[in-house]
Amino acid sequence: MTGPAGPGFPDVAAAAARIAGHVHHTPVFTSHLLDEWCGAGVVLKAENLQRIGAFKIRGATNAVLSLSDDEAGRGVAGHSSGNHAAALALAARTRGIPAHIVMPSNSAVVKKAAVEAYGGIITECEPTVAARDEMLAEVLAATGAVEIHPFDDERIIAGAGTAALELVSEVDDLDVVVAPVGGGGLLSGTSIATHGLRPGIRVIGAEPELAGDAALGIATGIRQPPMPPVTIADGLRTSLSERTFGIISRHVEAIVTVTEDEIVEAMRYVWTRTKLLVEPSAAVAVAAVRRTDLAGARVGVILSGGNVDVDALPW
């Protein structure tokens, strides 16, 4: 159950130094209306305003800048239908090396366009896990590139943790930090960063009920397979790896699940009241705060991203 080692707090601090200047130090926001709605004092960490519109650029940049010159010379490769694809492409461009991205053929056109705009080299595959893994193996064999996994990677986890590092450093009276959980890279990094700085802060995960594998896994102590990819929170459909399961088991107090209706309601509330455009995965964290009794607490929430199709809004 322990799983492969996660990064430690020093790795998160090193990541922050490594990626400074390449990613934004994102602002935090508060709103009295949101406090009332959530029943807690909420501080939003606006990773939707991050480069590529999501926290993913933190981990990708940390991973790419951690490579030796020899490794970097071979380029990087990864699979993603979403934010990791754009993040890896942009991070590679920052270092001037190629990024080979395996994307399912049903990826949104806008996501493919973003990867191409950053100079990423896309290889399409059938939209199944088997086809994806097979295609990535082919790409790795053909190019010799270094694989950068979207979450099951110490460098990615340490980079993801730098958002919480900024948040907890800047807001010194937080009682709780909440982050959404899919594959667990963000929640793992968040928990390591938070407890490294302030061990007393409670760290809570937020997950869609329809992708509640992490909640079930942590509750039972048995890592669960992914559930059918039906939740609107498309960034949270994956399940934990051994590594992220181990880190989250050690660091995270609870994982709160929320319904699809609650996700949409929270997304709409954040849009209309804070004027911040957030994607469903980010809204999951806000919905979890609203659902949980945190009266009197100061709660930091990682708004993971803002990449959403404005032509197909869920209300």
Added chain:
Amino acid sequence: MTGPAGPGFPDVAAAAARIAGHVHHTPVFTSHLLDEWCGAGVVLKAENLQRIGAFKIRGATNAVLSLSDDEAGRGVAGHSSGNHAAALALAARTRGIPAHIVMPSNSAVVKKAAVEAYGGIITECEPTVAARDEMLAEVLAATGAVEIHPFDDERIIAGAGTAALELVSEVDDLDVVVAPVGGGGLLSGTSIATHGLRPGIRVIGAEPELAGDAALGIATGIRQPPMPPVTIADGLRTSLSERTFGIISRHVEAIVTVTEDEIVEAMRYVWTRTKLLVEPSAAVAVAAVRRTDLAGARVGVILSGGNVDVDALPW
């Protein structure tokens, strides 16, 4: 053509001191993508993140806090179908005095709800200028309240100018400042603040073609009546007063008009690329920057607000 006196720069500075602590010092944002899209170095002043979701709270708060105790004791009154209504209600609540708001019967339900949430007392009227003025006169007679006009008021203009005061103080290399123009309160205040701090900065107004009365008026030197209220930029449908016409004639280099398609395109671009939810009136200023040849310039843009009906998006 000179019109009633506008406020001077000292009035804007005094307004800033008066309203500090009651309104947000809003952040500024930059985006490489937006720079490329606009063909200039753009700095967004995010008044969409302001209290009530728009810059209007600045002027309303300045006006309400400028009242003597005797005046304040009588309460305030005003007419508005939009942001000024919410602003006046919240500003009055800040001082603990009543706000009587005359709103057309066809105002959006969400706008009425906002006014009521801030404790404003709504009187409905038929949606015509005559009915509105008549109803406001009745309310003023019945209550003895002090009228606060949405833009034709020195205190409102000085308050509106505090957004540009923050922007120009904070970003020290601006060549141009752009603000949308409807009744002209924001553009007047913006120009007075900007030139008070840095006389060399060019100030440009941005207006929908379909409400292009200010552009025509400045071009001809003859103040124009309002055009039919058809532009999507619902905050910019009014025309200039003598006062704002005089200020803008003296301070503003040009007024750039944009089409409805350009407004929608700019709104969508800002939403998807910067993750800031802006209303059409704010997008008008971005569209004007894109349309104007400002290559090599650093351009500050007042994003006036973010109050938009997310159930009826224009794309």
